[in-house]
Amino acid sequence: MESKRSLENLRDCVRYYYENGAERGSEFKKMRHAIIVELKRLNYESTEIKGMLLAWNKKCEKVLPYKEQKRQLLDYIDWVDKKETKGKTMKVGCRALKDYCIGEDRCLFNKQRVYLGRKATEDPPFKIDELVKFLETRYKGTNGYVMYLITKNLRQYQMKKGLGEVIFIGHKSISDLIRDNDGHTIEIMAINRRIKDLISEGIIEIVVKGKKGSFSVEANGYRFLPWKPPSEYASHEQTDSI
Numbered sequence: 001m002e003s004k005r006s007l008e009n010l011r012d013c014v015r016y017y018y019e020n021g022a023e024r025g026s027e028f029k030k031m032r033h034a035i036i037v038e039l040k041r042l043n044y045e046s047t048e049i050k051g052m053l054l055a056w057n058k059k060c061e062k063v064l065p066y067k068e069q070k071r072q073l074l075d076y077i078d079w080v081d082k083k084e085t086k087g088k089t090m091k092v093g094c095r096a097l098k099d100y101c102i103g104e105d106r107c108l109f110n111k112q113r114v115y116l117g118r119k120a121t122e123d124p125p126f127k128i129d130e131l132v133k134f135l136e137t138r139y140k141g142t143n144g145y146v147m148y149l150i151t152k153n154l155r156q157y158q159m160k161k162g163l164g165e166v167i168f169i170g171h172k173s174i175s176d177l178i179r180d181n182d183g184h185t186i187e188i189m190a191i192n193r194r195i196k197d198l199i200s201e202g203i204i205e206i207v208v209k210g211k212k213g214s215f216s217v218e219a220n221g222y223r224f225l226p227w228k229p230p231s232e233y234a235s236h237e238q239t240d241s242i
Helices: 012-020 026-041 046-057 066-085 108-120 128-138 142-161 171-182 188-200
Strands: 167-169 204-212 218-224
Touching: 012 026, 012 108, 026 046, 026 066, 046 066, 108 142, 128 142, 142 167, 142 171, 142 188, 142 218, 171 188, 188 204
Parallel strands: none
Antiparallel strands: 167 218, 204 218
């Protein structure tokens, strides 16, 4: 437990601003919240966090006077505590901190998140050659091939980004992945129709609907299902995973 409480386990961007202070204004407010939430994630008590924030204040631009320290720091921690006693878990994510990111390639927190996401989904729920045989037989022509491309690119995106079980992505982004990875231009409406087919076949499902994606397009959260081909399409040969 003590190792988890180490400040080395703070998000890299938050640790940077905790060690170096923040400029007064939106940066100060954002990092005040992030530091509190991160320290709570590491199991620091509120009384400890108050002392740590008072020390952090001395590193910031234009150190807060005593009365403002109480109002903007100590009282804010009490406010977070009240929210949590009412069942609201305070969180802060990479999206909220994107303006303060030190770079995904340098961020150990991001690398750990990606690693854990990959580990959680490294065993696919079905075999790709069984899926290909099924799609080629049931969906003649282009439709089956597009369904395969969608499935393949969803899986590659899931593993590359370390997303875990649920894959948040919009139809346009799927079309872009297919264009960049496979050299095919697929219209967004065709992507939409083939995703509906994949859902109806029990290959994927939508578990979260309507989160914003690229270019403010609605992005769904997809999950692969433990699909098996109908008996007439099943192969008894050794198969490879996605």
